[in-house]
Amino acid sequence: xxxxxxxxxxxxxxxxxxxxxxxxxxxxxxxxxxxxxxxxxxxxxxxxxxxxxxxxxxxxxxx
Ligand SMILES: [Zn+2]
Numbered sequence: 271x272x273x274x275x276x277x278x279x280x281x282x283x284x285x286x287x288x289x290x291x292x293x294x295x296x297x298x299x300x301x302x303x304x305x306x307x308x309x310x311x312x313x314x315x316x317x318x319x320x321x322x323x324x325x326x327x328x329x330x331x332x333x
Contacts, residue, residue: 280329
């Protein structure tokens with residue numbers, strides 16, 4: 271099951287959307303290139319029992 275989430279690019283601050291597979295696990299980490307500046311944002315997702323999704327982003331310097 272896929273769900274669209276929003277994240278803010280850690281480089282340029284633009285909002286991006288990405289489709290994730292919420293059945294793939296409650297903790298997921300992946301790299302998604304920003305649609306605006308094309309730099310690789312590191313995304314960390316946590317999905318809670320109620321289906322709430324929290325998104326953390328990092329750039330390649332760890333912020
Ligand atoms: Zn960007």
